[in-house]
Amino acid sequence: MSSILTHRLFWPVVMLLVLFAINLVAFPGFFVIEVKDGHLFGSLVDIVRNGAPTLIIAVGMTLVIATRGIDLSVGAICAISGAVACSILLGSPNPGSVGTVVTAVVVAVVISLVLGVWNGFLVAVFGVQPIIATLILMTAGRGVAMLITEGQILTVNSPPFKVIGSGFLFGIPVAVLIAALIFTAAAVLTRRTALGMLIESVGINPEASRQAGVRSRGLLFTVYTFSALCAAIAGLVLTSNQTAADANNTGLFIELDAILAVVIGGTSLAGGRYSLAGTLVGALVIQTLVTTVYTVGIPPIATMVFKAAVVTAVCLLQSPTTNAVIASWRKPIAARFRKATV
Amino acid sequence: MTAQNPVVSMTDISISFPGVKALDGVDFRLFPGEVHSLMGENGAGKSTLIKALTGVYSVDSGRMTLAGADVAFSGPADALRAGISTVYQEVNLLPNLTVAENILLGREPRRFGGIDWRAMRKRAKELLTGLHLDVDPGSLLGDHSLAVQQLVAIGRAIDVEAKVVILDEPTSSLDADEVAELFRVIRDLKSSGVAILFVSHFLDQVYEISDRLTVLRNGKLVGEYRPEELLRIDLVQKMIGKDIAVLDDLERRTHSAQSGGDLDGERPIVSAIGLGRKGAIEPLDLDVYEGEVVGIAGLLGSGRTELARILSGVDRPDAGELRVDGVSRRFRTPRAALSARIAYSSENRRAEGIVDELSIRDNIALALQADKGWFRRIPKKRQDELAASYISALNIRPANPDALVRNLSGGNQQKVLLARWLAVAPRLLILDEPTRGIDVGAKAEIQKLVANLAENGMSVVFISAELEEVLRLSNRIAIMRDRRLVADIDNDDLSVDSLLAVIADGSVTSGATS
Amino acid sequence: MRRVNGARSGTTRKHAARVAGIAAVAALAVTLSGCAGGGGDQAASGPKDAGDIVVGFAQVGAESGWRTANTKDIQRAFKDAGIELKFSDAQQKQENQIKAIRSYITQQVDVIAFSPVVETGWDAVLKEAKDAGIPVVLTDRAVDSEDETLYESFLGSDFIEEGKKAGQWVVEEYADQTEPVEIIQLEGTTGAAPAIDRAEGFAEVIGADEKFQVVASQTGDFTRAGGKQVAEALLKSNPGVDLIYAHNDDMGLGAIEAIEAAGMVPGQDIKIVTVDAVKDGMTALAEGKINFIVECSPLLGDQLVDIVKKVVAGEDVEKRIITEETTFTQEQAVEALPERQY
Known part of the structure; x- marks a missing residue:
């Protein structure tokens, strides 16, 4: 019992369940998942599908944060990735062909990887503080996206491209499959190899890690590049979902949602131990929160306050101080119990 | 009262x-x-x-x-x-x-x-x-x-x-x-x-x-x-x-090791030739032979730690050369030194040694894993064996490989750190103040360990502010003063007083054999 | 409150757009140099020869497609009229705009026109213009000033009127129906003038008949992705909905995707009314996926030219001039689409 209570995912999971319960009361069909036109259809499906881009970015963000860093540029990279893909599709005589779409996706991802390497370069080689290094691309990146789209919203009509964000495979949204793939890949790559432990080590004590022979520079390059890759993919999902590249709005503030998901998931911004499972729960909490606003019918003016209240609650419940207080309430009871059994 | x-x-x-x-x-x-x-x-x-x-x-x-x-x-x-x-x-x-x-x-x-x-x-x-x-x-x-x-x-x-x-x-x-x-x-x-x-x-x-x-x-x-x-x-x-036999045992062992330490004619495994770094140490020569414990004595700020950092690639030299097995090497990082199997245990345990939020097991495996690379993960079973063997060999408490190093006492953290370096099987182990802030029991254990390691062929550079300890363990003692190596003498009948004399006056003749 | 025109140029000017504007300016400047000061050789009417008139125009920036169309139309109209236009781009900064206006005053232009970046802080510079005897015309956005004599006229859209037009179509469309009509409203960015006024005008008209029920009203932030996500959630919790009213085309386009994903036909199972009439929206209207669009036109160049001519000729002009705007049905869209420029 106490091990469940002290588990770092306890409160985020409780919050998720509470949000589910609120939705169920407001909308009894909330948990209903039916098959419509050969694919899954229901509120829960929407939550995981709409939450997919945030989750994808949050996975990359988790690893960056574990190294004591932060990546603010992911939203801008989303916009660039979408803008590149859409401009290639629009420039092609045959935007509907799978080949064109594959080209567009590959080019968008490669350009984003270059941007990730740039971030890694600033942080790992020049030792620029991550928040500053990625701030550069966060602001300049939108400008780059604007140049690519020439300030217009680029609408594309390409059925294969649309599949990425709105399509279904075996009845499951493709966006969810992509997110699951990235999540699993990140988990396997970091936990089945030594990458995860080394990332944590660099995040906890960079100098000790260096003296132990850990190649922290290479690790930093890797996590920032991976984060950019995640952002590129999330940008493609977002762009495909709205069938248009919108340099101004695609991925706007998604870096903050991703950071929040990581923090709700129990990974400290001070770096070190991270939890991808926590990030998953965090991303789901954030997306469910959005849906709750709609189903409960919270007036748009009060939406921000509502979200802030929930997030504050989660963060307070997770704080070490709160947990210490809760532990001190429990202790007398446990002590009495112990005496009784001895 | x-x-x-x-x-x-x-x-x-x-x-x-x-x-x-x-x-x-x-x-x-x-x-x-x-x-x-x-x-x-x-x-x-x-x-x-x-x-x-x-x-x-x-x-x-x-x-x-x-x-x-x-x-x-x-x-x-x-x-x-x-x-x-x-x-x-x-x-x-x-x-x-x-x-x-x-x-x-x-x-x-x-x-x-x-x-x-x-x-x-x-x-x-x-x-x-x-x-x-x-x-x-x-x-x-x-x-x-x-x-x-x-x-x-x-x-x-x-x-x-x-x-x-x-x-x-x-x-x-x-x-x-x-x-x-x-x-x-x-x-x-x-x-x-x-x-x-x-x-x-x-x-x-x-x-x-x-x-x-x-x-x-x-x-x-x-x-x-x-x-x-x-x-x-x-x-x-x-x-x-427990009774004090451990310490007696140690006395006997080190003395036997010293008497067997005849190193003439061998090639040093590590030698510094005119090695220096501006603001850290003046160019100096130093050889370390196989199975030898070289003590470095000197006051705080005499350059003893700086020398260790340069030997181990933590800092880069800007003068002279460093030879390993007679081959000139340039260590740009501690990683390079580690791959030549030269390990350095920092005097600053908390800031440069332990990774406090990781477990004992991870801390012990860290350097070995870093050497193997990101993808060749040491299997869990091997990690457990490694942790278990060092926990028992070094008497690390708590004997729980999953315990976070943060929760350990200073001496046990030091032992975990030692285990990390021993796990990479170094040829030269540079220990900078390994016994600082450690109690008598643990100190004796670590000293005994150092003597054991040298007996089994490992070379050790041993730095300590405690001259008794340096004297007890070392075959040879290098004395640093004001960033210079002022003496490099065999540990025959040296005493604390004679060492102090060299440290104070910077000359070997003024009583090295007192 | 009138801060923004055009739904896309949502009031909360996103931080990134500022940088984007800087980046886009370089590209824009190239096109401008070809336009400004062109064609003084055309015949003119009125007391002062059109070829002798010089107008200074201080634009907000190039933050959206709507704004770009606005800029292009103004440049075209003045060129056609043979009036010299001095154009400046403020990159969404009031200080730049004030500088530009001061420079127009020193250059002794005949008329100054501008779209104020913000509502307040104009009294001083407008006073300078008045003292120099140069009349000022506001386009698209108003200023908040006690002294109405500081400017000659304000030319721009009436968002309340747009909401009313949308409401009127709804009232007519369901004139024969007696059962309740369930409506979902997709609002613009919370607090933005167009969002507030379009909701107000719409509510005023449909409020006359009790059968019209707005069952849910949430903000989609004027974006396609926002519209889609809100519509997905609201369609599930309000399965009986008949009509969606979106405050701009983009959110309407997002709603179309949500409706299609729910296995329904947009435009038939659920009707859609939007505001803006940008090209993507018009295309959807022509395809029958949207039922009715109220225009919010950036094309106020010709009207501005007329006002300038009148002011220079010393004629009286109205203090408030509404942009000439129309509405489009599906049939009209098919006709208008080929000539649609933005």
Whole structure:
């Protein structure tokens, strides 16, 4: 019992369940998942599908944060990735062909990887503080996206491209499959190899890690590049979902949602131990929160306050101080119990 | 003195952490105007008891009184307000702030709602003068040596109107003169009626300054004694709980190792030729042979640590060359040195050694894993074997490979660090102050280990401020003074006095064979 | 409150757009140099020869497609009229705009026109213009000033009127129906003038008949992704909905995707009314997926030219002139689409 209570995912999971319960009361069909036109259809499906881009970015963000860093540029990279893909599709005589779409996706991802390497370069080689290094691309990146789209919203009509964000495979949204793939890949790559432990080590004590022979520079390059890759993919999902590249709005503030998901998931911004499972729960909490606003019918003016209240609650419940207080309430009871059994 | 009422009284105190019972029903009392030493091995519960007293940890059970009234502090700030002031084992100050700011942090003199900087410097200067410390209060703390930082921390502790001053290993980075200074300060405090809780691993110092001793072992109280009634050998036995055979054994072993150390005609595995770095060490020559323990002696700031950092690739040399097996090598990173199987264990355990949020197992495997690369993960089973074997070989406590290193005592953290370097099977192991802040038992264990390793063919460079230790372990001793290597002498009949003479005068002839 | 025109140029000017604007300016400047000061050789009417008139125009920036169309139309109209236009781009900064206006005053232009970046802080510079005897015309956005004599006229859209037009179509469309009509409203960015006014005008008209029920009203932030996500959630919790009213085309386009994903036909199963009439919206209208669009036109160049001519000729002009705007049905969209420029 106490091990469940002290588990770092306890409160985020409780919050998720509470949000589910609120939705169920407001909308009894909330948990209903039916098959419509050969694919899954229901509120829960929407939550995981709409939450997919945030989750994808949050996975990359988790690893960056574990190294004591932060990546603010992911939203801008989303916009660039979408803008590149859409401009290639629009420039092609045959935007509907799978080949064109594959080209567009590959080019968008490669350009984003270059941007990730740039971030890694600033942080790992020049030792620029991550928040500053990625701030550069966060602001300049939108400008780059604007140049690519020439300030217009680029609408594309390409059925294969649309599949990425709105399509279904075996009845499951493709966006969810992509997110699951990235999540699993990140988990396997970091936990089945030594990458995860080394990332944590660099995040906890960079100098000790260096003296132990850990190649922290290479690790930093890797996590920032991976984060950019995640952002590129999330940008493609977002762009495909709205069938248009919108340099101004695609991925706007998604870096903050991703950071929040990581923090709700129990990974400290001070770096070190991270939890991808926590990030998953965090991303789901954030997306469910959005849906709750709609189903409960919270007036748009009060939406921000509502979200802030929930997030504050989660963060307070997770704080070490709160947990210490809760532990001190429990202790007398446990002590009495112990005496009784001895 | 006992006729008085104790200023601090702790009764039946228990505290446990996940996997560790840190204190188990311990009693402790402290009278005004006395120096009371808290003795015990690492992990005995000394630091925990201090943290319980100062409110860092809340106690699971037991009763504490201060000047007769029940107390339970919510934290060090709370304890400080009640008159309990602490200087911790590791300096807990802010290197980015000035000396004056560090001394008066949180109680800065105020003027017109702002900080009165002038009064602050003046007050700090007075305190420093009282400590006979010639330091500019406006200079950054981080620019000073650890010893000065330690004295500044003490200055901070005595600035408050303290009833109780706790000094946890205050002398571990101080030289003899600085210790004398500190003791003078302690006696002043004592005569003004302050109760002093003193923790040190230096038995000489404990016997010199203490009025009373309390011995802990494995979280339990062994007893309270007066130093004049307790022989040193008995104290050590009470602390480690077994007879002193370990130490005798060590004496015999090292002497046999030394007598067998005939190294003529062999090629050194590592040699420095004119190796230097501006601002760190002047160019010097040094050879290390297989199976040899080379001690490096010298005062703080003599360049002994700087030499170790250059040998191990932590810092890069800008003069001379370094040869490994006769081949010239340039180590750009510690990683490169490690791949040549040269390992360095930093003197700064907390900042450059342990990775405190990781488990014992991960900490032990870290260097080995870093060497293998990201993707060739050491299998879990192998990691467990590694951890288990070092935990038992080095007697690491708690013997739980999943315990976070953060929760270990200083000595056990040091052992974990040693295990990390041993796991990469180095040919040359450079140990910088491996026994600092460690109790007699653990110290003996580590010394024994070093002797063992050399016997089995590993070369060791051993750096320590304790000359007895250097003398006991080394085949050869290199002496550093003012960033220069002033002597490189075989350890035949050397004594502490003869070493001191070289350190003081910088010349070998002035009594190396006394 | 009138801060923004055009739904896309949502009031909360996103931080990134500022940088984007800087980046886009370089590209824009190239096209401008060809336009400004062109064609003084055309015949003119009125007391002062059109060829002798010089107008200074201080644009907000190039933050959206709507704004770009606005800029292009103004440049075209003045060129066609043979009036010299001095054009400046403020990159969404008031200080730049004030500088530009001061420089027009020193250059002794005949008329100054501008779209104020913000509502307040104009009194001083407008006073300078008035003292120099140069009349000022506001386009698209108003200023908040006690002294109405500081400017000659304000030319721009009436968002309340747009909401009313949308409401009127709904009232007519369901004139024969007696059962309740369930409506979902997709609002613009919370607090933005167009969002507030379009909701107000719409509510005023449909409020006359009790059968019209707005069952849910949430903000989609004027974006396609926002519209889609809100519509997905609201369609599930309000399965009986008949009509969606979106405050701009983009959110309407997002709603179309949500409706299609729910296995329904947009434009038939659920009707859609939007505001803006940008090209993507018009295309959807022509395809029958949207039922009715109220225009919010950026094309106010010709009207501005007329006002300038009148002011220079000393004729009286109305203090408030509404942009000439129309509405489009599906049939009209098919006709208008080929000529649609933005």
